[in-house]
Amino acid sequence: MVAIHCAECNIPYRANSLGLFVCAGCGKLLDPADIDLDGQESWTVDKSGTLGYVVESSDSLAESHTGDQVSTAINKGADLVIEALGLGEGPEVDAINLVVNSAIRCLENPGIGFAEVVKTCYDESVEEILGWWGWGY
Numbered sequence: 001m002v003a004i005h006c007a008e009c010n011i012p013y014r015a016n017s018l019g020l021f022v023c024a025g026c027g028k029l030l031d032p033a034d035i036d037l038d039g040q041e042s043w044t045v046d047k048s049g050t051l052g053y054v055v056e057s058s059d060s061l062a063e064s065h066t067g068d069q070v071s072t073a074i075n076k077g078a079d080l081v082i083e084a085l086g087l088g089e090g091p092e093v094d095a096i097n098l099v100v101n102s103a104i105r106c107l108e109n110p111g112i113g114f115a116e117v118v119k120t121c122y123d124e125s126v127e128e129i130l131g132w133w134g135w136g137y
């Protein structure tokens with residue numbers, strides 16, 4: 001962790017009981033919302049209450065897969081499960097494929113609902129899909 005210092009006093013900010021950070025030198029208060037960091041940095045507080053920042057590890061950076069990579073991985077995962085479980089045509093495979101399609105649409109549009117997923121991925125209505133295997137009854 002790299003301590004964040006008061007620009008005027010060069011003293012690290014410390015957490016106070018109100019959830020704000022205070023400079024012991026000039027008493028300047030720093031609101032967590034006003035902590036200005038680069039995209040790869042996150043603020044943190046050490047055991048002594050000193051405010052600082054850390055640069056996120058490459059583990060967190062690995063989250064930035066492309067949509068294509070995620071889509072391929074989800075499809076591959078579905079195939080592995082379908083094959084390992086010996087699933088043929090049936091409700092399980094259809095349900096897995098609904099998950100795959102929904103997950104990929106959610107990647108593009110996190111607020112999407114099931115009806116919208118169905119509209120963009122299937123030629124059938126929600127009611128028809130619910131009727132495939134007697135789902136939703």
Ligand SMILES: [Zn+2]
Pocket residue numbers: 006007008009010011023024025026027028
């Ligand atoms: Zn200060």
